[in-house]
Amino acid sequence: MSHDHDDHHHQDNHFSPMEARVRALETILTQKGLIDPQAIDAIVETYETKIGPRNGARVVAKAWAEPDFADWLRRDATEAIASLSYTGRQGEHMRAVFNDAQTHNLVVCTLCSCYPWSVLGLPPVWYKAPAYRSRAVIDPRGVLEEFGVTLSPDKKIRVWDSTAELRYLVIPERPAGTEGLDQAALADLVTRDAMIGTGLALAPEARP
Amino acid sequence: MSRCETPADSPGLPKSAEGDPVFAEPWQAQAFAMTVRLHEQGMFTWAEWASALSREVHRPGRADDGRDYFDCWVAALSSLVSERGVASEAEQDALSHRWERAAEATPHGKPILLENAPD
Incomplete structure (x- = not known):
């Protein structure tokens, strides 16, 4: 690799001191019966839908609207996304994978800590579950059905396994009937799940 | 009746335009959620939480721009957990x-x- 990160990116997994401290508190408080991890997840879940994925949605909308930006994203997603100032703190590399008529992309991990927070915010609870990861690899079509996404049988599904160093952003297909929309309106059609690959971009009439 | 204050009302907590807390990394949301839960269960009052957080935020060496706000948050939670004899x-x-x-x-x-x- 040509990058001179002199810190800890050689390990597969790493906790910052703060991550480790929070894990330690969670362990202690759970053992003493003061918190229940599911209750904590539920509190996080109530906030997560509102906090993260708008950065990623803007990246997708720009790629739909500007072919040059889409090309850049295809060639070097890390740089293209950094040009919008959505950079991860950990210097992780990004790769954009484009859905098209032949191929649907689906991203998995994270049992560890692999999720493009800088563009997608917090990972949903289901994404962290071991069941999602293993089933997405073995039976991606079945997993997509459960998310309400039925693909035509001849469409290929590619599953991408995120690592601590390389994280993926799915660029969903642009929905039909969106020719007149500006980028802000387009971004409203891009859900978090669409950028993980467990959903599709919304049709314009479904716009929130 | 006056409104109940909770850790979600903490001064300095980064919030979105809709008034929801904004987290940069998952551990921040975890720490926030644990604090909300412990407060709900009566481990500390809002005033006790606010005072612990304020002590950390005003500790010498903290960033002027608040970029270490959640570091302070975790330190405050740690000290309450210790003071209450949990660990x-x-x-x-x-x-x-x-x-x-x-x-x-x-x-x-x-x-x-x-x-x-x-x-």
Whole structure:
């Protein structure tokens, strides 16, 4: 690799001191019966839908609207996304994978800590579950059905396994009937799940 | 009746235009959620929380721009956990280091479990 990160990116997994401290508190408080991890997840879940994925949605909308930006994203997603100032703190590399008529992309991990927070915010609870990861690899079509996404049988599904160093952003297909929309309106059609690959971009009439 | 204050009303908490807290990384949301839960269960009052957080935020050496706000948050939670006799700072330090070792000993794609830490 040509990058001179002199810190800890050689390990597969790493906790910052703060991550480790929070894990330690969670362990202690759970053992003493003061918190229940599911209750904590539920509190996080109530906030997560509102906090993260708008950065990623803007990246997708720009790629739909500007072919040059889409090309850049295809060639070097890390740089293209950094040009919008959505950079991860950990210097992780990004790769954009484009859905098209032949191929649907689906991203998995994270049992560890692999999720493009800088563009997608917090990972949903289901994404962290071991069941999602293993089933997405073995039976991606079945997993997509459960998310309400039925693909035509001849469409290929590619599953991408995120690592601590390389994280993926799915660029969903642009929905039909969106020719007149500006980028802000387009971004409203891009859900978090669409950028993980467990959903599709919304049709314009479904716009929130 | 006056409105109940909760840790979600903490001064300085980064919020979106809709008034929801904004987290840069998942551990921040975890720390926030644990604090909300402990407060709901009566482990500390809002005033006690606010005073612990304020002590950390005003500690010398903290960033002027608030970029270490959640570091302060975690330190405040740690000190309350210690003051209430749940676990001392030393116990918390030891367990934090064990989690760091567990993460580094866990290959990609496997769940990070405390027992993965080498002795």
